[in-house]
Amino acid sequence: MPLTDHLEELRQRVFRSLAAIVIAALASLLFVKPLVKTLEAPANSIHFLQVAPGEFLFASIKVAGYAGLTIALPYILYQGLAFVLPGLTSKERRLIAPAVAGSAILFIGGLIFAWWALVPAALNFLINYGSDVVEPLWSIERYLDFVLLLMLATGLAFQLPVLQMLLGAFGLVQWRKMLKAWRWVVMSAALAGAVLTPSTDPITMLLLAVAITALFLVGVVLVALTDQFREQVS
Numbered sequence: 001m002p003l004t005d006h007l008e009e010l011r012q013r014v015f016r017s018l019a020a021i022v023i024a025a026l027a028s029l030l031f032v033k034p035l036v037k038t039l040e041a042p043a044n045s046i047h048f049l050q051v052a053p054g055e056f057l058f059a060s061i062k063v064a065g066y067a068g069l070t071i072a073l074p075y076i077l078y079q080g081l082a083f084v085l086p087g088l089t090s091k092e093r094r095l096i097a098p099a100v101a102g103s104a105i106l107f108i109g110g111l112i113f114a115w116w117a118l119v120p121a122a123l124n125f126l127i128n129y130g131s132d133v134v135e136p137l138w139s140i141e142r143y144l145d146f147v148l149l150l151m152l153a154t155g156l157a158f159q160l161p162v163l164q165m166l167l168g169a170f171g172l173v174q175w176r177k178m179l180k181a182w183r184w185v186v187m188s189a190a191l192a193g194a195v196l197t198p199s200t201d202p203i204t205m206l207l208l209a210v211a212i213t214a215l216f217l218v219g220v221v222l223v224a225l226t227d228q229f230r231e232q233v234s
Contacts, residue, residue, distance in 0.1 A: 013079040020075045025068025032060045035067060036140075039147050042120050046127065048140040059141040066148050070111070077104055095169050095226070103162045106215075110158030113211060114151040122150065122197065122204040150204075153196040157212055164219030168226050175223040178216075189213045 028035065036059070040048065050056045077100050085093055127136055167173045178185075186209075193209035 010083060013083050017072070017076045017079050020072040021065075021068050023068075024071040025064045028064040028067035028071070029060070032064050032067075035063050036060065036144070039063065039144060042115075042123050042147075043127070043138070043143065044123075046136050046138055046143075048138055048143060051139050055139070055141045059144045062141075062148065063144060066152070070108075073104055073107065077101075095166075099162050099166055102165075103159055106158040106162060107155040110155035111151050113158070114154035117207055118150055118154060118197070118204050119147055121207055122146075125203050150197060154208065154211075157192065157196060157208065158215060160212065160215045161219035161222055164216070165222040165226055168223030173223065175220045175227065178220050178223065185216050186213055189216070 040046075081097065081100055084096065164173065164178070168175065189209040189212040190205070192212055193205035193207075197204045197208055
């Protein structure tokens with residue numbers, strides 16, 4: 001197709017993706033209060049306050065927006081695949097489609113890991129630290145920002161194996177060289193854990209750093225399998 005037709009198709013697919021996010025977010029607004037109560041659950045007995053007019057309203061819109069993005073993610077990936085796949089070779093199609101599917105699965109896995117491990121660990125540390133000095137009364141908006149940001153950052157960090165596999169498939173990295181650089185990876189994972197965790201507590205940073213290191217090793221295995229697959233095909 002001419003370039004203008006490609007741009008028009010891209011515009012339509014971006015518009016459809018944005019529309020899907022908006023529709024999913026509006027639908028999530030109908031259930032936003034149960035969602036907020038679910039997000040409050042890890043804080044146990046903490047009392048949340050609305051310290052400004054409309055604070056809970058804006059916090060609810062944020063929660064609905066994050067929920068809408070998560071719900072619409074499969075459709076967004078479908079639109080991306082539909083735009084990219086026609087221009088790829090058969091070998092590239094066999095690689096890209098599983099990579100995109102794996103990316104979605106890893107993102108959901110990152111959200112689950114953050115909810116199951118990182119959020120409780122961070123909140124437990126923050127609640128117990130100084131509990132004998134101050135009584136914790138938290139702003140609902142800042143609490144939700146903290147939880148949602150931690151979950152989103154973890155979901156993005158879980159994309160590491162997919163990124164490694166794509167780089168390996170295009171011959172930009174080799175699994176043996178990646179494995180030799182494990183010391184730098186551990187240091188980078190520790191730094192990423194410190195940057196991505198909004199609570200900055202050592203337990204959460206350690207958990208995320210260990211998870212990133214494990215994901216890196218998974219990515220090394222995927223690159224090795226990709227190399228073996230390319231050798232068999234060629």
